[in-house]
Amino acid sequence: MTRVINVAILGATGSIGQQTLDVIDRNPGRLRLFGLTEGTRSARRSAEHLIQGQAGEPDFDARVHAMVTDPRCDLVVVAIPGARALAPTMAALEAGKEVALATKEVLVMAGALVMKAAGQRGIRPVDSEHSAIWQCLWGERRESIRRLIITASGGPFWAHPDLDLDQVTVEQALNHPRWSMGPKVTIDSATMMNKGLEMIEAHHLFGVPLGQIEVIIHPQSAVHSLVEFVDGSLKAQIGRPDMRLPIAVALGYPDRLPDAVPPTALDELGPLEFYPLDEDRFPAVRLARSAAQAGGGRPAVLNAANEEAVNAFLAREIPFTRIIQTVERTLEAFPGGDDGLEDILEADRWARAYVKSKSGSLKP
Ligand code: MG
Numbered sequence: 001m002t003r004v005i006n007v008a009i010l011g012a013t014g015s016i017g018q019q020t021l022d023v024i025d026r027n028p029g030r031l032r033l034f035g036l037t038e039g040t041r042s043a044r045r046s047a048e049h050l051i052q053g054q055a056g057e058p059d060f061d062a063r064v065h066a067m068v069t070d071p072r073c074d075l076v077v078v079a080i081p082g083a084r085a086l087a088p089t090m091a092a093l094e095a096g097k098e099v100a101l102a103t104k105e106v107l108v109m110a111g112a113l114v115m116k117a118a119g120q121r122g123i124r125p126v127d128s129e130h131s132a133i134w135q136c137l138w139g140e141r142r143e144s145i146r147r148l149i150i151t152a153s154g155g156p157f158w159a160h161p162d163l164d165l166d167q168v169t170v171e172q173a174l175n176h177p178r179w180s181m182g183p184k185v186t187i188d189s190a191t192m193m194n195k196g197l198e199m200i201e202a203h204h205l206f207g208v209p210l211g212q213i214e215v216i217i218h219p220q221s222a223v224h225s226l227v228e229f230v231d232g233s234l235k236a237q238i239g240r241p242d243m244r245l246p247i248a249v250a251l252g253y254p255d256r257l258p259d260a261v262p263p264t265a266l267d268e269l270g271p272l273e274f275y276p277l278d279e280d281r282f283p284a285v286r287l288a289r290s291a292a293q294a295g296g297g298r299p300a301v302l303n304a305a306n307e308e309a310v311n312a313f314l315a316r317e318i319p320f321t322r323i324i325q326t327v328e329r330t331l332e333a334f335p336g337g338d339d340g341l342e343d344i345l346e347a348d349r350w351a352r353a354y355v356k357s358k359s360g361s362l363k364p
Pocket of ligand 1: 129
């Protein structure tokens with residue numbers, strides 16, 4: 001009989017956190033809610049650890065640390081957005097916990113350090129593309145991989161090549177054709193920076209060089225990603241665009257939890273299309289690749305500058321195309337740093353301060 005797994009959720013209020021609670025509720029003999037953190041919204045849950053507040057508050061951080069390092073905790077789901085997820089992720093890994101990671105920024109900023117702390121256990125991906133690649137790689141050897149192919153829906157603008165991206169509104173950018181997600185990742189999907197971040201994430205998760213990771217447009221979002229092997233075989237994972245599946249895969253591993261989502265009816269999928277990414281119209285992937293190849297804190301700068309620029313766009317301070325331009329200018333201005341944890345956090349702070357200091361001149 002399988003032992004019940006004690007699960008802690010960092011960030012239970014958001015979309016991933018809510019769907020994780022759903023997966024736990026539906027698998028009571030297998031999963032148990034050990035603890036959770038949430039924003040200031042009132043608690044509706046009974047759990048041993050119920051932590052309200054914001055990362056950065058000393059009491060909150062101390063209680064999160066105690067929860068994720070508690071000997072009874074088995075698995076930590078990391079779903080708090082942004083750089084604040086880094087410290088509790090490292091604490092959980094150093095305490096020997098399994099980590100299911102939804103916050104891609106953690107790997108973008110500090111992938112080498114995080115994967116070193118994870119050791120042989122590795123990290124269980126929650127991002128749908130990485131869950132797909134992970135599933136394609138079960139039972140395969142690293143040396144058998146030729147390339148990873150990350151699919152992108154294209155976001156709201158890819159299918160409209162005549163649209164002037166300088167003029168698009170916040171509402172248009174938030175109108176994602178396939179996935180329902182938070183505003184930050186939805187804007188990242190529209191600029192394609194989401195795919196740039198996911199490329200860096202895949203590089204660290206699976207130990208595959210950046211030059212062997214590609215992005216292709218797949219408007220139907222049915223194929224969640226693919227792996228090509230040295231013999232020419234191509235494996236894909238197909239499913240509904242429903243995050244409960246990658247969450248269930250991460251929580252159930254190495255078993256599969258029954259009925260996580262309704263099965264995919266192949267005859268209802270319709271034609272599946274794949275197109276190359278236009279890197280001139282959407283330069284974010286190229287920018288992310290070169291930042292990751294250069295290293296020295298640049299992925300952290302890419303991530304932080306992007307986050308600040310997305311916030312400025314959502315606040316209607318800059319036009320859509322200025323998001324990626326801001327990231328590019330910030331990377332150009334960055335003097336370069338080292339790859340230790342403190343250096344990475346410093347690069348993050350530097351980039352945020354730089355974008356804010358330039359915010360006047362970034363406006364049209
Ligand atoms: Mg994704």
